Amino acid sequence: MAFIRFADRPAFRNPWAEFERIRQGLDELSRSYADKGKGQARANVYPALNIYEESDRLIVTAELPGVKVHDLELSVEGETLTIQGKRDSRQNDPGISYHRREIESGSFSRAIALPVKIDTEQVGAKLSNGILTITLMKASEVKPRQIKVTAE
């Protein structure tokens, strides 16, 4: 006796086959988006930021190759952090011819709302090897506080 499995049937005998194919296609599409995303957010404004949270502080990092310290301006106002600066990678040498040009020059400005209240008096920032690291201490009222339990 010959077995014909449901999925092996020719299309004219299974009107749902086409729907099944579409469903599989959609599954694949959503899977590929999910894999690519991996919780990553897309930045629309330069620079792209990574933010880490520790119990008492926030750490904001950005890749800023070619930006000099004196061309960088940071400010914190309330819960908004603003990063501004510029980069100039243009060559002033007259007799040069470019083979490739992928590095851009220009200015940037990005303001980001921080997820918690921070202490604006205690903000540290450093720029090393093109990586900017900003450390923002949380405001004392949002810092976790250990509560001692006493036995009576």
Add this chain to the structure above:
Amino acid sequence: MTEQELKIQEKKAAQHDGETTKSETYFAPHVDIFETDKEVTVIADVPGVTSEGLDLSLEDNVLTIQGHRLPPPHHGRLILEEYECGHYLRRFTVAETIDQNNIEASLVDGVLRVRLPKAGPAQPRKIEVNIG
């Protein structure tokens, strides 16, 4: 002066020739390459790479730029991730003859600058045609 606003440039993954045993992420750094009559200069954006992590080589006219960066030293919870940290890798075939002994490289603010001086003076040669 009209200031252009910087845009986010997507990082492109780079591939080794063979498969690597460790699954590490490599990105192709963005580069500027320009030439004068004396030298070829390659500028590459390699933020996070220190001079110890940098590996430069010129072999059979292929310039390889490889930069290893240390994993970010934070252990907190990542609450926003807009960029990925990875190593850098990019190869170029250099068409010019390069004076291998005088290659200079510098790394400032996460930007690598490699100067490849051309070998021998490029003198225009006149060919005389004898009318016989």
